[in-house]
Amino acid sequence: MHYATTENIHTTYAEKPRQKVSFFRKVRHAVHSLETRWDHVRLSFKHRFNLMDPVIIFPYRGLGNNREVYIKGRIQENEGLAVEKREDMTVWENIRLMYRRYESDEIPYLPIKGTFYGETIETRADDEGYFEMHFKPGKDLVDPNTEWHHVDLHCPAHKYTLDKDLHARAHVLIPNEKAAFGVISDVDDTILKSNITNFFGKIKTLLMNDAKSRVAFPGIAAFYRELRKGTSNEEVNPIYYVSGSSYNIYDLLDRFCEVKEIPKGPFMLRELGYTRDQVFMQDTLGYKVSMIQRVLSYYPDLSFVMVGDSGQKDPEIYRKIVKQYPGKIKAIYIRNIDQSEQRQSEITAIARELHGWGVPMLLIDSTKEAARHAAELGLITEEGKQNVIDDADKDLREEAQANAN
Structure with missing residues (x-):
């Protein structure tokens, strides 16, 4: 038995x-x-x-240091998204553009070359058209006083490119030696009102608003500009945007920041699509943690301020990072989106825990609160704090006027 x-x-x-x-x-x-x-x-x-649209290399902003640089991009048919720069977009045009973004036709497996300060790398796009490149430029090749650098990209002629060579230029952020700290920021419901916790509200915002008509949180542009300056008069502190949004709306987020005068920086977003290891979309929490880890690994001597919201898991993600990188995070600001009693209790407990690690985490109802606290910590100047408060009040007045109309 x-x-x-x-x-x-x-x-x-x-x-x-x-x-x-x-x-x-x-x-x-x-x-x-x-x-x-x-x-x-x-x-x-x-x-x-003969139904192919023109094919383009769509590079995303990269990041790195004077020893290693990383870029990502995609080879796809050109969906004509540049039309959004018009000032008179209708709701139906916005919906059509959003459909084009998610319907975008990738061109898989094409070979592509990238050149950065004389170093050339050859790779091949994956089954979703995405490609990545890692360069090792060498310390003496990169100008320490220049923040933005570029990688020249070339895809040789192929039948799917209509027998034309493709060229593009990717821009790479390498922090200036004068940088005092960096900023890692979420996007949805952190700088941009997205209604991420309301499914139907999120879909409405996504479909019906272009970059110009989307709403930034009052004072956020001024706050990020002041964080860029810190206590100096130069905008040298780098900003990195890590979001659960997909690369399909990269151009929309980039244009939004341009229109709202929010400082530019690399966007680390998620891929959509089916792969052998992924169904439709990468896991948000795991992806954001890995991208933040990538940013921190490039800058071992730079501390960071982190900004997010309470609507999803930013507090939990940032707590994980604080514990993995003790002494690396100066402050955390969490926009108060989910005001349920349970969520408030959870965030209070996380804030209390992080206080024991020497990291202040503030749950904020307005950007002005973050600016006041940042000034107290010496992250921005008193003048910078007042600039944020003034801009926030101005944004609130304009928003109220727009709603009244």
């Missing part, structure tokens, strides 16, 4: 999760295989019947 031992029981229960994981992995692989075949059929059909 066979008797169950502790080892047998552990083995029996341990096998079930492995079987589940194996099943879901097989499903992901099957879906990925079908999508890959569909992409091949789609591109072959469009090419055969």
Whole structure:
């Protein structure tokens, strides 16, 4: 007779999760295989019947230091999104543009070269058209007084590029030696009102608003400009935007910051699509943690201020980072979006815990509160604080006037 031992029981229960994981992995692989075949059929059909739109290299802003640089981009058909720079966009035009963003047709597996300070790297786009490059430029090649650098990109002629060479330039942020600290910021409901906690509100905002009509939180542009300056008169402190939004709306977020005069910086967003290891979209929490870790790893001697909101998991993510990088984070500001009693209690507990690590975390109802606290910590000047307060009051008046109309 066979008797169950502790080892047998552990083995029996341990096998079930492995079987589940194996099943879901097989499903992901099957879906990925079908999508890959569909992409091949789609591109072959469009090419055969001259339905291809012009193909472009869409580079995203990169980041790095004088020893290592990272960039990312995508090869895709040009969906004509530059039309959004018009001032008279209608609701239906916004909806159509948003559809184009998410319907964007990637061009997979094309070879691409990048050159940075004489170093050339060759790689190939993946099945979703994305590519990444890591450069090792050498300390003496990078001007320490220049913040923005560029990588020249080239994709050789191919039938899917309509037999034309593709060229583009990616911009890379390497902090000036004068930088006192950096800023890591969320986007949705942190700088941009997105209604992220309200599903229907989020969809309405996403579909019906262009970069100009989207609303920034009062005073946020001035606050980030002052954080860029710190206590100096030069805007040298770098800002990095880490968001759960997808790269499909990269151009929208970039244009939004330009219109609202929010300092530019690299956007680290998520990929959409099916891969062998991903179903539709990367996990938000894990992705944001990994991207923040990437930023921090590039700048071991730079401390950071972190800004997020209470609507999702920013406090939990930032707590994890504080514990992984003790002494690295100067302050955390969390915009008070989810005002439920349970969420307030959770954030209070996290703030209390982080206080024990020597990191203040403030739950703020307005940007003015963050500015006052930042001035107390010596992150910005008293004059800078007043600039933020004045701009916040101005933004509030303009927002009230717009709502009245």
